[in-house]
Amino acid sequence: MNANLDEPRWLLERREEATRAAGTLPMPDRAAHRFRFTDPAWLWAGVGTGADTADVAVEATLAAGVAGTFPGVLASAGDALAEFLGRLARPDDPFLAFNLASFTSGAVVVIPAGARVEDPVRIRMRIAKTNQGTACAVRNLIVLGRGAQARVHETLDVEDGLANVVTEVVVADGARLEHAWSEEAGPGAAAFTHLRTSVGRDAFVSQSGLLSPAGRGKAEVVTTLADRGSRAEATALILAGGESHADLRVIEDHAASDATSRVLVRAVASGGGRAVFTGLLRVREGASGSETYEEARGLLRSPEASADLLPELEILTHDVRASHGAAVGPLDEEARYYLMSRGLGAEEAEAMLVRGFVGPVLDRLPSEFAARLPWAPAAGENG
Amino acid sequence: MMSLAPETPLLAVRDLWAGIDGKTILKGVNLVVRPGEVHAIMGRNGSGKSTLAHVLMGHPAYEVTRGDVFLDGRDLRDLDVTERARAGLFLGFQYPVAIPGVPVTGFLRAALRARRSGGSESADVPVREFRRTLLGAMREAGIPEDFASRPVNEGFSGGEKKRLEVLQMLMLKPRLAILDETDSGLDIDALKAVADGINRGIAAGIGVLLITHYQRILDHVKPDVVHVFLDGRVALSGGPEVARELEERGYEWLEAPGEAVNPASLGTR
Ligand SMILES: Nc1ncnc2c1ncn2[C@@H]1O[C@H](COP(=O)(O)OP(=O)(O)OP(=O)(O)O)[C@@H](O)[C@H]1O
Ligand SMILES: [Mg+2]
Numbered sequence: 001m002n003a004n005l006d007e008p009r010w011l012l013e014r015r016e017e018a019t020r021a022a023g024t025l026p027m028p029d030r031a032a033h034r035f036r037f038t039d040p041a042w043l044w045a046g047v048g049t050g051a052d053t054a055d056v057a058v059e060a061t062l063a064a065g066v067a068g069t070f071p072g073v074l075a076s077a078g079d080a081l082a083e084f085l086g087r088l089a090r091p092d093d094p095f096l097a098f099n100l101a102s103f104t105s106g107a108v109v110v111i112p113a114g115a116r117v118e119d120p121v122r123i124r125m126r127i128a129k130t131n132q133g134t135a136c137a138v139r140n141l142i143v144l145g146r147g148a149q150a151r152v153h154e155t156l157d158v159e160d161g162l163a164n165v166v167t168e169v170v171v172a173d174g175a176r177l178e179h180a181w182s183e184e185a186g187p188g189a190a191a192f193t194h195l196r197t198s199v200g201r202d203a204f205v206s207q208s209g210l211l212s213p214a215g216r217g218k219a220e221v222v223t224t225l226a227d228r229g230s231r232a233e234a235t236a237l238i239l240a241g242g243e244s245h246a247d248l249r250v251i252e253d254h255a256a257s258d259a260t261s262r263v264l265v266r267a268v269a270s271g272g273g274r275a276v277f278t279g280l281l282r283v284r285e286g287a288s289g290s291e292t293y294e295e296a297r298g299l300l301r302s303p304e305a306s307a308d309l310l311p312e313l314e315i316l317t318h319d320v321r322a323s324h325g326a327a328v329g330p331l332d333e334e335a336r337y338y339l340m341s342r343g344l345g346a347e348e349a350e351a352m353l354v355r356g357f358v359g360p361v362l363d364r365l366p367s368e369f370a371a372r373l374p375w376a377p378a379a380g381e382n383g
Numbered sequence: 384m385m386s387l388a389p390e391t392p393l394l395a396v397r398d399l400w401a402g403i404d405g406k407t408i409l410k411g412v413n414l415v416v417r418p419g420e421v422h423a424i425m426g427r428n429g430s431g432k433s434t435l436a437h438v439l440m441g442h443p444a445y446e447v448t449r450g451d452v453f454l455d456g457r458d459l460r461d462l463d464v465t466e467r468a469r470a471g472l473f474l475g476f477q478y479p480v481a482i483p484g485v486p487v488t489g490f491l492r493a494a495l496r497a498r499r500s501g502g503s504e505s506a507d508v509p510v511r512e513f514r515r516t517l518l519g520a521m522r523e524a525g526i527p528e529d530f531a532s533r534p535v536n537e538g539f540s541g542g543e544k545k546r547l548e549v550l551q552m553l554m555l556k557p558r559l560a561i562l563d564e565t566d567s568g569l570d571i572d573a574l575k576a577v578a579d580g581i582n583r584g585i586a587a588g589i590g591v592l593l594i595t596h597y598q599r600i601l602d603h604v605k606p607d608v609v610h611v612f613l614d615g616r617v618a619l620s621g622g623p624e625v626a627r628e629l630e631e632r633g634y635e636w637l638e639a640p641g642e643a644v645n646p647a648s649l650g651t652r
Contacts, residue, residue, distance in 0.1 A: 332480075333443075333444075334480050335480050335481070335482050337442055337443070337464060337480075338476065338479070338480035338482065339482065339490070339494075340463070340464035340465045340468065341440050341464055341467075341468055341473075341474050341476075342468060342490075342493075342494035342497065342498075342551065342555065343465060343468040343469050343494055343497030343498045343555070344465065344493055344494065344497050345465050345497070346463070346465065348493065348497070349465075352482075352485055352489075352490070352493065353482065353485070355484070355485070356482055356483050356484025356485035356534065357483065357484055358484075359483075359484035359485075360484065
């Protein structure tokens with residue numbers, strides 16, 4: 001598709017393979033959870049129409065390593081790119097294939113082994129109004145070498161058209177990554193993000209997300225616990241208001257023994273919004289001593305709003321501790337009454353209840369994300 | 384306390400009828416509480432005491448079909464729950480409600496702000512000063528300090544919840560506190576702490592309507608008037624001796640058709 005002729009041979013080959021796949025792979029089966037609530041066609045609109053390029057900026061203070069954007073970063077980050085790009089998120093469905101075949105922008109961050117990066121690395125992606133309904137593919141790669149520690153804040157704002165963003169993340173042995181992501185799509189716009197992470201031996205990743213599209217947003221957080229003692233935490237706040245559609249899929253894939261994963265999701269649906277969460281905990285054969293836990297709760301703030309929260313377990317080994325739970329309900333009227341009986345106005349009471357409801361996931365988001373939300377905690381309110 | 388000048392009652396309830404889900408529960412309640420008075424309401428399970436408390440507070444699920452309620456001479460009819468609270472009404476819940484994820488501190492600060500000024504930010508209490516007041520009040524109420532950062536009533540024991548209700552009353556300084564079984568389910572120390580708290584409130588000028596099943600709280604908190612609630616109305620009012628009489632005789636004699644009860648003979652004030 002949009003392959004740049006200056007690209008290295010390995011990349012051209014991967015793009016070619018992906019282009020073939022994009023043209024031949026069938027659209028995903030809507031009977032499976034992944035696309036049960038979201039029409040795949042929404043995430044295909046404008047594909048192949050000759051897309052605009054997303055604005056991608058990366059902001060980092062690194063003593064060593066790489067932080068840059070395509071195409072310039074191809075020269076500086078050659079090896080890591082060739083090793084990982086398209087290898088974690090392979091082009092095995094039309095969306096991932098389209099992305100690899102046609103991405104024209106994106107960020108690459110490589111933190112060398114043993115390095116500790118204090119300030120968060122920020123990746124900002126924006127697709128402007130001028131996009132005119134076309135599909136934009138963005139590809140990011142984040143690599144933490146052995147024992148490295150870093151925080152990454154990744155934000156996506158789609159003002160028009162469709163964004164298809166794939167971020168591949170490698171957390172090598174003993175490394176520690178705190179990864180925060182946010183996905184926003186304006187009214188009439190759509191965003192698809194696929195965050196694919198591989199966690200090494202005794203390594204740790206936390207992924208805290210905010211999915212709050214005004215239009216349509218689908219986010220996928222797929223994490224492979226690839227080696228012994230790896231740990232992953234995925235938390236997310238899903239906000240669906242107005243006419244929006246927000247669909248989060250999380251997969252914690254235990255491929256090694258003694259790994260731990262925790263998934264915590266809060267969804268708030270108001271107006272005519274629709275919130276969806278499907279979370280698969282998969283423990284593969286031989287991944288004994290695994291511990292996995294998932295809790296999802298939804299709050300419905302209007303009769304037209306909906307929230308579908310579906311946990312799934314796929315346990316193929318013994319000696320596993322797995323638990324999950326999901327519940328959806330309206331605002332607790334008695335709690336509202338209690339707060340009002342203390343003099344709080346109806347709206348203030350509701351805001352306080354919603355804030356309390358989302359607290360466990362909101363507290364994980366960087367303050368710069370949380371500040372955009374209607375119930376950011378006021379100074380001093382948290383004890 | 385008796386005054387010759389006619390004064391506006393703190394609370395005046397006249398022929399109040401109310402119900403829920405189509406079922407009439409309050410059937411003509413009459414009740415007058417004068418400023419600074421302490422009234423106790425006793426009565427069987429299911430007689431409608433909590434219903435009265437919620438109807439006075441303005442709980443939206445209840446429907447008032449007849450009668451009037453005045454607080455400090457102000458008709459409460461068209462006021463919602465918030466407005467009633469800001470007018471000076473407080474309800475200590477029989478079953479305090481858990482507020483998941485909302486720490487006691489943030490909750491109380493918002494409540495205090497609301498009480499002071501109708502909720503505007505300008506009435507905000509500086510964080511430091513607020514914390515000092517709160518921790519002082521918690522110490523007095525016998526609530527451990529770490530409760531300040533715990534979610535309101537979540538995982539609190541029954542007694543801890545009741546202590547927190549009293550603490551809220553003391554911090555919010557209402558005109559009238561309706562305390563619905565705030566003395567139930569308490570151990571001996573907690574009962575003492577709750578009674579002390581209520582007495583401090585009374586000393587600070589809070590009028591109290593104490594709903595209770597037990598004489599023992601009335602040994603600590605002295606009521607001016609004791610009402611007996613029967614099938615949705617006040618069947619009898621008198622002095623503290625009424626509580627003692629109930630303790631000895633139960634409620635049956637009040638219902639016995641042969642025995643006419645003359646409230647006046649028991650000295651309604
Ligand atoms: N939603 C409802 N629908 C029908 N009846 C109700 C409803 N809520 C309460 N009641 C009934 O109203 C009556 C009065 O209840 P209320 O809670 O006021 O009693 P109470 O005097 O406070 O009792 P207790 O001493 O046990 O606290 C009870 O018979 C109760 O079952
Ligand atoms: Mg009751």
